[in-house]
Amino acid sequence: MTWLDSEKPNIEYAKRDWEKAASLSENNSLSALWNLGVYFWYKADFTKAEEWFKILREKASSEDWLDSKKRNALSIFETERQRGDKKSSKR
Numbered sequence: 001m002t003w004l005d006s007e008k009p010n011i012e013y014a015k016r017d018w019e020k021a022a023s024l025s026e027n028n029s030l031s032a033l034w035n036l037g038v039y040f041w042y043k044a045d046f047t048k049a050e051e052w053f054k055i056l057r058e059k060a061s062s063e064d065w066l067d068s069k070k071r072n073a074l075s076i077f078e079t080e081r082q083r084g085d086k087k088s089s090k091r
Contacts, residue, residue, distance in 0.1 A: 046081040
């Protein structure tokens, strides 16, 4: 992974790798879906993050891939997304 091979990891390069992995796997790479959701969450783009997390939930629903730590992170994301929605509606 080239994006990690530097003193300062290049998250934008990583995003391109995750998008490529998601595309090549036809959105079946759960790790790529997860990483893209987290990437957009980090960038405060809750709409895009929610899109990736939605695909992830659909693909991972029958698997144990979404362990308790990931489910907890998704709960935190949902709380932050709702908080952002409330701020937007007050403007």
